């Protein structure tokens with residue numbers, strides 16, 4: 001029996017985004033958690049899966065709902081975590097790698113902002129397993145444009161539901177406000193987890209190592 005619980009976040013620590021906006025956003029997140037539990041509690045009995053037409057069927061609806069809600073839960077966990085609890089001064093290995101790869105911090109922020117403006121769902125700074133370098137990935141929906149074996153370091157929600165109540169159509173102002181709230185300790189902790197996971201493999205030197213790690 002699946003009973004995944006929504007995580008809790010310290011929204012009072014967020015500057016420039018109202019509690020009302022964040023609370024309404026959180027309700028959507030809780031909805032994804034509930035639907036994921038419902039989907040994963042669907043028994044593996046033939047009555048639930050023999051209807052499997054690729055245009056419209058019970059199984060198709062179940063599988064589309066599963067990827068949408070599962071990614072929705074994971075992405076919101078990462079997003080709320082990396083925008084709460086302060087630590088807003090850029091620092092550490094995450095900043096070093098960003099500066100090295102994007103020429104400067106300002107250039108990184110400009111690129112991230114414009115990726116955010118160009119998509120309707122998510123902008124992610126992640127390390128991809130194919131080259132162990134940072135990439136900023138844009139996606140229109142939780143499960144559209146998602147990349148497998150790509151490790152998220154920073155997650156920014158740019159759905160209208162993330163900002164419209166406070167910022168109206170001024171998406172750029174929301175993105176700027178989000179950037180001011182980035183928790184750099186969270187980013188560096190995620191990077192360290194990635195390093196400890198990949199280091200044993202990387203030390204083999206037969207594959208690309210994340211630049212600047214070793």
Ligand SMILES: [Fe+2]
Nearest residue numbers: 157159161162
């Ligand atoms: Fe969202």
